[in-house]
Amino acid sequence: MGTYDYTILGAILCGIIMVFGGIVLLYKGAIRLEVASKDPALTVEMFQKELKFSTRNPALGLFMIGLCFVVLSIYFGQDMAATAIEVRGRTEGVDEQVTIRLQSQWPIDAHEGQVHQVVRPQLDVLWVVVSAPGYTPHYESFARDELKRGVDFGSVTLARAAPKIEPSAARIAELPTGVEAPPLSEGGRFGSGGSL
Amino acid sequence: MKQRLKLSLMAILLLLTQTAWAQGVSVYGSVTNAYSQPVPGVVVSLFHPVYGRSSPSYTDGWGRYAIHAVPPDQAPYYIEVYWGNQLIYRDPIQVFGPLEWHIMLN
Numbered sequence: 001m002g003t004y005d006y007t008i009l010g011a012i013l014c015g016i017i018m019v020f021g022g023i024v025l026l027y028k029g030a031i032r033l034e035v036a037s038k039d040p041a042l043t044v045e046m047f048q049k050e051l052k053f054s055t056r057n058p059a060l061g062l063f064m065i066g067l068c069f070v071v072l073s074i075y076f077g078q079d080m081a082a083t084a085i086e087v088r089g090r091t092e093g094v095d096e097q098v099t100i101r102l103q104s105q106w107p108i109d110a111h112e113g114q115v116h117q118v119v120r121p122q123l124d125v126l127w128v129v130v131s132a133p134g135y136t137p138h139y140e141s142f143a144r145d146e147l148k149r150g151v152d153f154g155s156v157t158l159a160r161a162a163p164k165i166e167p168s169a170a171r172i173a174e175l176p177t178g179v180e181a182p183p184l185s186e187g188g189r190f191g192s193g194g195s196l
Numbered sequence: 197m198k199q200r201l202k203l204s205l206m207a208i209l210l211l212l213t214q215t216a217w218a219q220g221v222s223v224y225g226s227v228t229n230a231y232s233q234p235v236p237g238v239v240v241s242l243f244h245p246v247y248g249r250s251s252p253s254y255t256d257g258w259g260r261y262a263i264h265a266v267p268p269d270q271a272p273y274y275i276e277v278y279w280g281n282q283l284i285y286r287d288p289i290q291v292f293g294p295l296e297w298h299i300m301l302n
Binding site for chain 1 (some may be wrong): 201222229233234235236237238239240242243244245247248249250251252253254256257259262263264265266267269276278279280281282283284285286287288301302
């Protein structure tokens with residue numbers, strides 16, 4: 001969970017506290033519903049004044065602010081919820097270890113290979129990448145609407161592009177004494193592998 | 197008051213450190229075989245004795261790879277190429293800034 005997720009959860013918590021706190025205060029008699037003024041005690045306008053809440057009762061205002069917190073947090077937090085996506089498909093004619101990856105792509109402006117940009121990931125398009133060493137990878141894109149039905153890339157046949165390369169000690173530099181490289185499966189401590 | 201100031205400064209320093217880490221550079225290039233053919237589908241990964249292993253990059257149809265957000269460091273990185281899970285190449289590289297590194301697998 002990142003800072004954004006914590007902010008959303010914090011806002012939901014604040015909303016719930018305000019709503020239930022209001023109920024408790026009403027129950028204890030600290031605030032009363034019948035205390036109302038002629039002028040609106042609270043007016044909330046949202047979405048460029050298209051949505052407007054107004055109350056003459058300050059006690060109800062507490063509920064409304066709390067509810068606004070909850071509703072808006074849920075609205076803005078929709079994208080953070082993990083969407084379950086069913087992936088189906090198969091590969092044929094590949095005699096190497098096949099890797100199937102799902103990846104989203106967001107345009108990043110890089111200057112001389114250097115990047116510093118804030119990206120808000122969204123699942124508008126999801127790419128399925130089927131690859132195997134020595135074979136030309138297969139790319140297939142799925143739009144957001146299609147994802148609800150799952151990702152089915154059918155039957156994929158990869159074309160061999162380069163012959164197998166056998167390991168050779170001449171190509172593998174020794175690590176310093178006492179240093180041991182973790183296995184490939186332990187990747188992801190830093191950097192982000194991507195494409196050019 | 198002084199305690200608060202110290203805590204605020206520490207928080208700012210922490211944020212700056214995180215930003216510096218996030219502002220890494222890119223290491224990119226291509227992987228070719230002895231016949232200068234591009235080698236697609238292999239995994240390129242960076243290993244650093246302190247930072248550990250980077251996220252993997254899979255070469256595309258042209259044998260190109262890219263690993264972004266790599267923190268520059270005086271100590272060398274080791275760039276590795278895997279054929280599936282089999283290590284087939286490792287070489288030390290210095291990453292002081294954006295680096296274009298082409299790998300030829302003879």
